[in-house]
Amino acid sequence: QVQLVDSGGGVVQPGRSLRLSCEASGFTFNSYGMHWVRQAPGKGLEWVAVIWYDGSNKYYADSVKGRFTISRDNSKNTLYLQMNSLRAEDTAVYYCARDRGSSGWYGFTDWGQGTLVTVSS
């Protein structure tokens, strides 16, 4: 069955960096677009970034543009989110999600369990 396992979260000081990982199994990873979505405590969902199936295109929310980088290693079936210059407002549970399509937004069929990132001094 499809499984997405998010990891890498933790407590980090403002201005520091963190890298999240999402290990995928149960499907052909290199055929699907992948997204990161976050949810601040008690708040709604916020889309963060998407990477197309082959890594050829990447798009970001304005709130993270220039600070976060999405990437994937199709040989390792793993999605990444490199987060630099972290701010308190980046505190959230971060979910990876698989798109139904190879590019764009067709609906997120599968989600990781989420990993909590807390930015605090």
Added chain:
Amino acid sequence: QSVLTQPPSVSAAPGQKVTISCSGSSSNIGNNYVSWYQQLPGTAPKLLMYENNKRPSGIPDRFSGSKSGTSATLGITGLQTGDEADYYCGTWDSSLSAGVFGGGTKVTVL
């Protein structure tokens, strides 16, 4: 403020029907597919509807989706206590070149 506008909450008695609206613009809902997600407390979101009105396997036909112009609607009939959750609409925004979600709607079964 979210790019997509949803009512904060809706409620109805068991067995009744609720509808959740999602309002956007021509750059998002008007020209892209809408999907809907259910999030039960403490869990990851779950896909309820994709491409405006298509249900993934395993989603009961009590759930329906529609889109007209720059608005989309999720309907839930035969409301059950297990339907109490937060519901989100989402789509791509071609002007922003970014994904967008609605602010979420909490469904309460009275």
